Amino acid sequence: MTTMKKPTTRRQFLAQTAAVSAAAAIPYHFTSAQESTKSKSKNEQLQFALIGVGGNGTRTAPVGKEFANLVALCDVDADHLRDGNQLLTGGKADTYSDYREVLSRDDIDVVQISTPDHWHAKILIEAMLAGKDAYCEKPLTLTIEEGKLVRRMQKETGRVVQVGTQQRSSFDKFNKALAIIAEGRIGKLKRMVVGIDGGGWSPEIPAVAVPDALDWDRWLGPTPEMPYRYLRHPSKEADKGYTNCHTQFRWWYEHSGGKLTDWGAHHIDIAMLGIAAAGQNNDPVSVDGTAKHAVDFKDGIPVQTDRYNTAQGFDLHVAFADGDVEMSIRHDVDNGILFEGELGRIFVNRGKLVGKPVEDLASNPLPEDAISKIYRGMPMKQNDRPAHWENFMYAIENRVQPISDVHSHMKMLNVCHLAGICCRLGRKINWDQSTEQVVGDELAHSMMSRPYREGYEIDMS
Template identity: 50%
Template sequence: MPVPRPLDRRHFLQAATGLGGVAMLSSWGGPAGAAQSPNERPVFATIGLRNQGWTITNKSTKFADFAAFADVDANVLGATNAKLEKKTGKKADGYEDYRKVLDRDDIDAVMIAAPDHWHTKISVEAMLAGKDVYCEKPLTLTIDEGKLIEKIVKQTGRVFQVGTMQRTENNQRFLKAIALIRDGRIGVIRKVTCGINGATGSPVIPAVDVPEGLNWDSWLGPAPKVDYRALPEMRKGYGGGVPRYTNCHYAWRNWYEYSGGQMNDWGAHHVDIATWALGAADTGPNKITPVSYSLPVDYENGYSTVENQYNTPTKFEIHANMPGDIPMVITSEGDNGILFDGTKGRFFVNRGKLAGKPVEDLESNPLPEGAVEDVYGGPVSENHTANFIAAMGTRDQPISDVWSHNRMLETCHLANIAIRLGRELKWDPTQREIVDDEQANSFLSRESRKGYEINM
């Protein structure tokens, strides 16, 4: 195991407030051969820099120093390093190949914001290289990838934080929602509805020349070799500066080859909170029923029949039968957020509000002191990175651990499989396999492209 490197007491307490109490004074696991400076902050690197990659880096400079960046797009790499220099006065070493980051002895932890199809390979190799890992959600492209990550976390003892920041941030709205449920404010839960937005399909997207500076083969990585595709119209707002219709930057979320559409993207947030609230974080559903759905292209045997258009669902209503036969509805209709229905009332929560009579009643009947902290497992961290660094100190797993995340994400993965095959699935949450359906079980894993297998 890597040799622990002590973190300066003052910096550690400032960075890690919110988890572990007195236990925060214990040393944290830095890499073997790392410097022993008592005033040094943890040294991070970010792999995959566009959009969320910079977002998590930017929020983390308060707690850690960034020594290295890696991205297969030289334009993104350069732009992100310029942002870092403007904010901190220092640039990070930049690499196209993430493995050069993992080879460095001075890197304590990596933050991964590459597209979903890269998450497992980079995460596993980072842990085997002695790094703690913060990886964006959704963590995996398949259910079996989640099992592998769990195995390597256990094998290496590394700390692993998944980027489901709703567990820590958003003014504690989601923590308060769970506290309301645990305090019996809506009685027994009868139904949970997760609104996660629909999506749109795309026109036919032609194959075009790869943009200068982008290593397309490396971007594809474990995914099948295909042409780069894009239309001239540019995307605006968040994720802007790239083609609106493409199979690369930002829009990769609309392709099953690289992601799971809205089901995995927003589902990884709201299904996570709903599963946590139901007390099902160590199990999951026993049945997934695709009540209705719309796919933007034709499918055959669970696969798109075309390769030049988005292929993830645009609309859907999925029913997951959760423990205690509580229905969880995952829908593209209605408001984005979670509606909890109980025998004594109902309330709604999302990133902007926590609303309903049980919430209004808090004015005259507040939650017991410490109720939110009890949900979180201690004082709530300043942000998700602070919680991660605190866990690096205690060597405990952080608030968004891989086990609860994978159990939740299995619901989303199964929903996508049910949609792709057009049928109900029975799930064995103990064996973690689909019951009596060989074809459906074939979707629990995927084969990596030759040359991009996970290096074990």
């Protein structure tokens, strides 16, 4: 039987703050292994719900089904909900259009949040207050201030939250690259180049009638009211057209941070972990550089509202408290991370790990525990998405921080958010890590948060 604690309800939360705060203080490093949750019978497994049944939800939920029972699905698009239920459960799961009905169910232990980015923080915070553990897709937040609130609520509720940055669970490439750095094989880290590709482009996209199956108001949620836009792409399927909704929401600052919080949330994450693995200080100090947009900006707000507005290209530079290391973020280099040290260089992405220090492993292999150290001593039985979910289940059963915890994730994601502010304002952004504030720029500081649309504020009751 699972050793997971009974979920904390909203009422219990207020009474148990002291106790769960102590639980949240459990150290990150642990070494005990146990039977994989995957091998448990269906009656022993936890029950989970999928909130957001679009493309990424249907890709990740089948992995989650190996470890927990999928009993409920929620989406504001009735077609997504119907098709997703048939694909994932053969039509057997309970379905909802309002995620609050899912959170109110005492029999649901875990939620997977696979909505568009602008919904992540609100649903996650309310899920933690409802006593649910959560697997939330990246990026965890739309703003820096949301991240502060998410981290505070995780500490106060003691819930386990795994962020969907599954590259942290890739043992054969990313963790091996970090182990090479940690073992000193490239020497002191000097420079990193992070390639994350350019953003999307669109022509003018007309405002059209909302599809019958879509609750557009609820899809927009906390973000500003705007018309639904769609234009058929001349060479793609109908559901891949130009739009400010499904599949293309990442190209709108209203809903996302573009490539900087999409691929950036993966590769900048590994780059910052690399600085830490080298024993150097990865506290960000500033972000500077240039960006290319297809729209004009006034005080950081897009002037044109009928086309994609996130950065199409960028050449950004991040400075850290360790002044000996710097990071470039570019759209015009290979997708992946180049680490340059005093003794050598390596390049890693999802397809390869290359460089002379990698070749030298044939004659001088890493110590047996090198990758285990990077993975915080947790059991490692699989790779990538399955490993990421298995690690999530392990963290739930042991009430410990998972490999992609909200705290280290947000330190990295703040760099992505600062890069986005830099792109929108076209100037250097200075950052004080000790106070987690933009300094010396009132407008940039104000962009650390965004107002929620009336009726869609975070429910902290």
